Amino acid sequence: MDSVREPMNNNSENWLDSKFWHACAGGMVQMPHINSKVFYFPQGHAECAHGKVDFGNSRIPPLILSRISAIRYMADRETDEVYAKIRLIPIRENAFDLEDGFVENNVTVENPEKPTSFAKTLTQSDANNGGGFSVPRYCAETIFPRLDYSAEPPVQTILAKDVHGEIWKFRHIYRGTPRRHLLTTGWSNFVNQKKLVAGDSIVFFRAESGDLCVGIRRAKRGIGGGPEYPSGWNPAAEILALIMGVILAFQGRMAIT
Structure with a gap:
């Protein structure tokens, strides 16, 4: 209330x-x-x-x-x-x-x-300024738009809407040895603007309309x-x-x- x-x-x-x-x-x-x-x-x-x-x-x-x-x-x-x-x-x-x-x-x-969504607690690497976000395979293949694995490297730009309706642009790439899904360009700006730290959680949600949404769960900081x-x-x-x-x-x- x-x-x-x-x-x-x-x-x-x-x-x-x-x-x-x-x-x-x-x-x-x-x-x-x-x-x-x-x-x-x-x-x-x-x-x-x-x-x-x-x-x-x-x-x-x-x-x-x-x-x-x-x-x-x-x-x-x-x-x-x-x-x-x-x-x-x-x-x-x-x-x-x-x-x-x-x-x-x-x-x-x-x-x-149950809505199609996935949440991940950010690691120190995920929350580092200038770093990227390691996307769990389930999230990349279930929540994100389908990636063209025939391309070399498989890469796409994804758009995600936050809780205020603002659109965020991320570069999603599948690379490395062993290969893994990453958000690179656009991720650091999102971390800085949202003031994310290790321990916070990121939530990706696929709406019924097909739109990709992104939300945040803040870590509790009441003790110390x-x-x-x-x-x-x-x-x-x-x-x-x-x-x-x-x-x-x-x-x-x-x-x-």
Whole structure:
């Protein structure tokens, strides 16, 4: 959740394809479905703030039963890390029935085919300025456009779209002894612009349209490597304003985002 009663159709922010978003987020991340019943925990949300959230004398309920009415899949403009905005509608507690199914809430959810994607944790060699990226064979043969192995050497230019819609150009070549797939020209620029380091992961995703997409999973740096989140992320004042807005929404049964 990001702000109180913010329209979900705000065109100033780009939405991500949900399958691409999940590929970037990783297999451990699961999102609830539209119309699911969930509990919102205001105090738990406050603990995510950078700084103390002072509720004063306000009475803060420990949890608020809500229904998910909309989900927007997003990516941070600075770090490319994915996140989601979820719109919740508070509901009466007596509307909750375990027999209905807490998570699914009688919503039939299909099991879509697993999207075609591949993730690799960058080695020191991959992340070196001026170096290339060693592409695993599975990724090169399954995700990338087909390479003409009859050419000498087999080489092609591939275009990949990032989470913001920007197109990146890479030279893909198959060479060496033993031969291996490499991204050469264009890779160093990508590493520098995205500020990638060893331990970060690169995600390649093949969209249903056939477009090649590229995403990033940042390595956690909360222990001995600086702050885990970007500077200014989740300031306490904004969290407090959001939570108080949630309480008002709960009392007035208005949608919250």
